Amino acid sequence: MQLLTLSPILFPLLGLLINAALGRRMSEKLIGAIASLAVVASFAVSLYLFIGLAGLPEDMRAAWGAVELGVPWIQAGELTVPFGFQIDELSTTMMLIVTGVSALIHIYSIGYMHGDPRFQRFFVYMNLFVASMLVLVMAGNFLLMFVGWELVGLCSYLLIGFWFSNIKNAEAGRKAFVVNRIGDVGFILGILLIFVTFGSLNFSDVFGAAEMMSATNTPVMVAITLLLFIGAVGKSAQIPLFVWLPDAMAGPTPVSALIHAATMVTAGIYMMTRAHVLYFLAPDTQTVVALTGAITALVAGSIALTQFDIKKVLAYSTVSQLGFMVAAASMGAYVAGIFHLGTHAFFKALLFLAAGSVIHGMEHLRHSKSGHGVSDTDPQDMRNMGGLMRKMPLTFVVFLIGALSLAGVPPFSGFFSKDEIMLDALKHNLPVFVILTVTAVFTAFYVGRQLIMVFFGKPRTKDADHAQESAPVMTVPLIILAFFSVIAGVFNLPGVGTLGHWLESMGVHYEALPFDIGVAALFTVLALGALGLAWIVYRNAFVTAKDSDPLAKMGGVYTFLKRAWYIDAFYQGVIVKLFYTASSFLSRVFDLEGIDGLVNGTGTVVRDMSMLLRRAQNGLVRSYGLMMLLGVVLVVAYFVVSAMTR
């Protein structure tokens, strides 16, 4: 049972060990196949566990899914941390999403990374990521979860800077790592405070004790939940720590799809759902969380309106959608949050992979031998695209499905999950509802803009003109993801609430809100209206690659949005600069003159003293003799004098 339960983690580990040890001698296809098979096996076991869990009566599930290795991990004083894993309704749901999407992206990557000199390393990192993410999801205590949390951060760093020979990519990886550390400090402090308060780190102990509590808003609970939330802010790219995610697009596109859209960045929402008992006890924290989520959604959505890089648009869109999920969690609508997490994993992974396919197509000309010289146009800049609908019809169709799902057009999956968040917001928090409604309009508009700029009109560059559809190894995963983007809504249909009842059985608060035709109609109209508006504005906006954006007529507002609200500039100009100034003071003045001065000063004093003493050693034997004689005379004189005075 233990081995079976842990095998979703062990399979990717096995895959990465094989690839790391023997990959040098294996062909690309074999490496890709081993890595993908490991994840597929992991998915199969997850599905098996899921079915096994679903077949049990509700009250037996918790005991069935708790797995503990015989040896404790840490034993120090009062602290005992076991190697404890928890298979329950929530973790199996996440495991299915993580392994399912990962498997498809692994297969896609075989085509996308073809010919890369570090092909083997890429798949080693990817398998490591899947294993780490599963540790995070399956952990049965906060500390083990933190280990997974840090490991996925490491994989994120390694994969953002995967093409590290370009300094910008390496810097983006470093930025992601550093910004995430800020959040992680909050998380580990929260964990320490949990241990101090509850005397244990196991989920079952902590949440069991918390359920007995009745007082809300006690300072310690507010502190714990806020500290945990800081961790979520870092990992799930919320304001004020979202700046790393757009830069993280420097990594290969499958990485952006897997880590920076579908799985790792949702860890914060998963953690908050996991700790829902604690958040229930701290309504004050929930207010902060709600505002953070809603404002993040709005800010990131508005920035996405003005980006030209095909991946940057999707990156800001991801930040914005994560804001939706965080806002949902803040209102106790954890089910809606996890539901949106799932549908978003499908359609955003789809959009990223389709964007990867577009980039791949745009690069076709420079890779083909018959290419007419090397092109220097940016293959990710949407101004250089246009008219790809005819060149890459399959990519267009799947991108369209993902876009409509993101925009929230029925009957695509994004519509259902977003609708559920909106219903909760309308009922519990009107300001959040208003902000999210505006964001929903932005979402439909920027995704419409992207769709038109990339696929409609005429090709604006030679690269776009020579674009070709990608190979089946890339398009088949796209089709599967597109299928799920369409139908994922059935997992939690309003009125049925499959996912809701599934999670409710482990105690996650679920409020089955009735389907509101008015709200649904409102958002359908808003989404279609915004798409229509985008069509009107952008249909003829770009004829050549050098045309400016019609929104640029807004002047200062446009620049403000394009520069991402100057948030990054503010961090660079104030915080990073202050930090560098302080560091350079410490290194140049404090270290070189203070610390080194002390050490060198000691040396100088000793040397100068020695200079005096070495005069005595002049090399003349006779002077040594004189010294000895004087010494003897002194000693004798001492004895004589002391004998006479006695």
Add this chain to the structure above:
Amino acid sequence: MDTISPYILLSAVLFAMGAIGVLTRRNAILIFMCIELMLNSANLAFVAFAKQWGHLDGQMFVFFVMAVAAAEVAVGLALIVTIFKTRNSTNVDELGQLKG
């Protein structure tokens, strides 16, 4: 004046002559001879005191000193001969290579 004082006085004079010789001479052989002089002045004092107090300890010590002096001559003369062979001089002031 008692019987021991002349011996001790002679011993002191010999010792002072030896010491001055060691400090003022540059020729290694002369320094060597002066050291012998100092040793023998000490021997004289030993014998005088031994006679005065009727102990044999002092006379016994003289033999030790003679043995040490003989060994010293053997080693010291060998050193001086070697130094003379390599440097063609026995001037101790020229032997300063080990000076720090």
